[in-house]
Every structure is written in C-alpha cells, then in structure tokens.
Amino acid sequence: MMPTKNNQASTETGPYWEQFERFAQDSRQPPWLRTVRQGGIARFAELGFPTLRDEDWRFTNVAPIARLPFKPAFAGPPEGLPAEVLTQFTFATLAGPRLVFVNGRFSAKLSSVAPGLGGVKLGSIAEELAGDSALLEPHLARYARTDDNAFAALNTAFFNDGALIIVPAGTTVAEPVQLLFISTAREPGATSHPRNLIIAEAGSRLTVVENYVRTADAPYLTNAVTELVVGDQAVVEHCKFQDESLEAFHIATLQVRLGRGANFIGHSIATGARLSRNNINTTLAAEGVECVLNGLYLTRRDQLADHHMIVDHAQPRCNSHEYYNGILEDRSKGVFHGRILVRPDAQKTDAKQTNKNLLLSESATIDTKPQLEIYADDVKCTHGATVGQLNDESVFYLRSRGIGPESARRMLIHAFAAEIIDRVRCAPVRAELDRLVWDRLEQNERIAVKS
C-alpha cells in the first residue's frame, strides 16, 4: 500500500512505490532483505525528496532529480560492453583486483579477480544474495542511516547489486581493489543504485578505489551507498573518484564505522556530474581512531558539487582531520557542510576541519558551513574555511624568482589541488589522480599557459 503523508510527497514518490511493488515481486531475495527494503521505501515515501527548506539541503536543489522519469536499471536489459572500453577510464592501468559494474550490475566478464587472495572475499552483492546470504544479513543495510537520508532510503529499497569485500582479520590486501561503476545510460532518468559493503576485519589492511565513470552523456542518476566497516586496528584507505557525465546526477552516501585504534583515510575527488552530492558519515565508535577525510572538487560550467560530512566522535581519544579544497570555474557552485559531533563520552577528541576554495571566475560560488556540536569539555576542535583568489604574496614570491605571472598562477592552482592529492597514500592511485587533475586543469584556458 502506498502511504500518504501529504499530497506533494505522495505525488513525488508515487511512481517509486509502483516500481517498488513490481521490483519486490520480481526479485528473488531472502525474507530479511524484503523487510529491509520495505523499510527503505516507506522511509523514502515519508521523507520525499529533500527541498531547499531542509537544513541539510539548503544549498543544493534536487528538484531536477525529482522531475526525472524514474527508470531503475533493473528494468532494462543488462548492458554488454566490450572489454576494450575499460582502457578509456581513469585507473585503467591500476594493478590489483577490479570489480566492474555496468549500470549498477556486476559484469564478471569485465572484472578481474586474481585467485588466491588469502581468504579475502571479493564479489557481487547480488550473487551473494542469490546464494547463502547469512554472511550479509548482519551487515547489509545495517550501517547507512536512512532516517534523514531519502536517497539512501531509496537505494535500500531498490539496490540490486554492488561490491562485496570482506578482508579477514590480520590480512593485508597488497594491491588496491578497484570498484568500477560504468554508466552507459542514454535516456533521462535511467537510475542505478549501487550498494557496496566493505568489511575490513581487525588488524587487516585494505585500499579501495571507488570509481564512477560513463560512456555516454545523459541526465541519468547514480544513487550509491557504500557501507564500510573498519575493524579494530585495521588500516583502510578509500578513494572515491566521481567522473560522471556533466549532464548526470550523482548522489552517494559513504557510511564508515571505525573500530578501536582503526586508521582510516577517505578521499573524495569530484570532477564530474551536473549535480553531485556526497554524504560522508563517519562514526568513530571506539577509542584511539585516526580518521582523515580528504577531498577535492573541480567544477566548471553549471556544475554543482556538494560534500556533506558528519564526523561523529562517540568515544574518547580519537583524532579526525578533514581537508577539502575546491577549484571552481565559470558559473559552477560548490557546497561544503562539515558537521563535527563530539558526544559527551568523547573526551580528548582532536578534530580539525579546513575547507579552502579557489574561485576562478566572478560567477562561481561556494557555500561552506562548519557545524561543531561539542558535548564534551576536554577537546580540541578547530575549523577554518577560505574562499578567494590566489594568494598575492605567493604569486609575488614566484615572480621574484623569474617565473611569469601566468606560470605562477598555473603553478599555484595546481598546487592547490596537489595539497589534496598528495595525501593519497597508495602511490599508483596518487600518480593517476595527479595526472588526471593536471590534465583537467590544463584543459581550462584560464589556467593553461598561454603560448
């Protein structure tokens, strides 16, 4: 049955209910998941799409998404892609296992998973669900909050595939694991709902690259949720790279739960999509966690890139650092919302947040909003945001060494991006991002050297 909260929400979410009822009947799935999905669609129907009146969405208007026809990818045929297509994407030459998803569905043909990874589980959520799903039941959809996140709720209702990574305790995965999500959508409203579950058990080490790319330009929607559990003393590096079509919409939630003494660094590099929103929620659930959230958004034309972070310090003696830089051109827009929550038990918290923005045109805008909620008394919390042009003093320093103003400017813009890229620990990933960001910036005539 379709509940009605109010007319507007029901009109908006009505088609989603219809699709859901079809989907729920069609798909083979364990009973526990059916309940989870029911909860998701009910929550979505209740919340409806957020509007500018929602505090968490004040600067990001998703009305264009609500207006799209809803065509979830499960309704279409699985897309066959030749293996050669992979060579065109960033990280194509990255060594290590690769799981490839086309329009949200796992492609075994395009994926490469070397055998003998020492008990590491790497595969597709859909395949796991089709078999014995006991492994998934305690984790899948248990971490990502849907109570105030309509998109995550929608994903919970509709996801049919995504990556599953389980690294057993004490195991090191030496090479980065790449999750490649390719959209081939050509029609408005085509939607995929990737759902990833990554569990790094106690004392394990893992690097994951989550890479979103496309083969065509269209106003499609990617609505992804990644749940990441970092066990006690585990060390995890997560690198999300979003390079969707400039006509497309990309909404993603990364939910991270960090165990005792865990060390986590998460990068978000956003260069694509007409509108992108990354919800990055980290829960520092035990003592002694080191958490770094590092990000870079490069926007041009009419792009909007929104990062919405929650760092939840629930336990004492944890450190969190957020470093986000944006380089904005043309009429593009950036949004940064950094919420740091220090709960009463979280004494000796050290939380830092910086958001720096470089506006390269008069019409580019940035809304940056720190939000510190501190309920413990023995803590260090700092935040800072800058918005502006290049530092005159730095430009003069370079010029005083013989470097011309155009080159100085270019050098400093690259440096602004490099500050972030340099924090990527996995060398091949860093090298690839470095090259990519350099190329993107050089494509811009405002930045490239005039010859």
Next chain:
Amino acid sequence: MTTQPILEISNLSAGVGDKKILNGITFAMRPGEVHAIMGPNGSGKSTLAAILAGREGYEVTAGEVLYQGQNLLELAPEERARAGVFLAFQYPVEIPGVNSTYFLKSAYNELRKHHGLPELDAMEFLTLVKEKMKLLDLKEDLLKRSVNEGFSGGEKKRNEIFQMAVLEPRLAILDETDSGLDIDALKIVAAGVNKLKRADNAQLVITHYQRLLNYVVPDVVHVLCDGRIVKSGGKELALELEEKGYDWIANGEALPA
C-alpha cells in the same frame, strides 16, 4: 664599462598611498661590492627592498633606479629576476603543493631561457642543486618538500640563500636575513653569502643589527632613518652604531656639522 655600477639609486622617493616612506635615497653599488643598509624599525629598509624587487603597492614619487644602466622600475618582477636581481625575503612564503625542486627548476630555466641557453633537464638540474645544497648545509629531503612548507625559521632563511646560490644573481638583496636566526644558523647563512660573492656581482644586506656584519663584511654601510640615508661609511660605522644605538643618529649627533 668596467666601472658601470650594478645598481644606481638617485633621489628615490616612494610611499604607500599618502604615506611617504622613502625620501630621496641616493647611492650606487659597483661590481664586487657589499653594501649594508642599517636602520631602526620603520626607517624604510624593507620598503627599499620591496621596491627594488618590484612588489606591488608602492608608489615611486621621484627619482630613478638604474640596474646595469637600465631603468629597473619599469620592469616586472619576473623580468628583474631574469635580469639577475634577487631578493632574499624577510618572511619567505610557504607554498603548499609546489614542490621545491619543480619550483627552483622552473625559476632556473626561466633564467636560462632569458639568456638564450637551453633548459636543463631534471637530471642535470639535480646534479647542480645537490652541489649547491652543500653550501648551506641543507638536507636533500628539502627538495622533495613543498616550498618552505613546515620549514623552521632558520631553514626558510637558508633556503633563500640556497635559491640565491642556484640562481646566481648579479644583484642580491638580503632583507633582514639574520632575523630569527640563532648564531649557528647565522654563521651558515653568512658563509653561504660570502661564498656567493664574486667580482662581478653585488650584495645589498639589509639589517637591523650589526651582528650579521661580523660575518658578512660590508664595503659600505648606509644608515637609513626616516626614509633618508643619514650617514654612509665603512664597516666600522656598523660597530659604532651597535655601540651608540640608533638614537645617536636620530638625534642628529652623528650628522656632519
């Protein structure tokens, strides 16, 4: 030609907005010479350095500055640098994300281009740079770091002189290079500056204290007060100033009758 000054400042007056800072400065530096500019805070020392290097925001209201016979003030900062003018900054800027080697190689190759010479490749440049690093007793890991980022005060100052060693300027202006240095760092910096002294270049050392001049011995000392050179003399003038203080000058006692 051999007697042409490297730097010739005549009646230079300048300020910021309505505020006059320099009031008719005149002196000349010939090849091989080291001059010191001493003066109390606010006397205009750093303004002079900034104007010579081409920093924006200052208005020259009178006078001229010739660099090797050429009007220096009409050149952009990078043109001055390419022509051989170097300013060692009082407060070197931290530039996160710009690799030190990349930065210095770009600067060096700009100079090479200016002189019609082929650019050095990465290997050639590294060889050159390692040689120069020994002069300043700097660790090689500095080359991998971002320009001045996270450097101590002493490292920043040494890095300035290291850049000077690589770029080999015709005219080096050292703006309070001694400030914030302990005695060991001061000796290293001074030794570096001395090794870079040649018969065909000139060094202008700007300082508040005489201390640095124990190690970098000037041929001429100019005392700057209220934007004017109130006294010039040999190196002994620095010692006299140290002993008697700037009041001695400011009160007019040192002025010729």
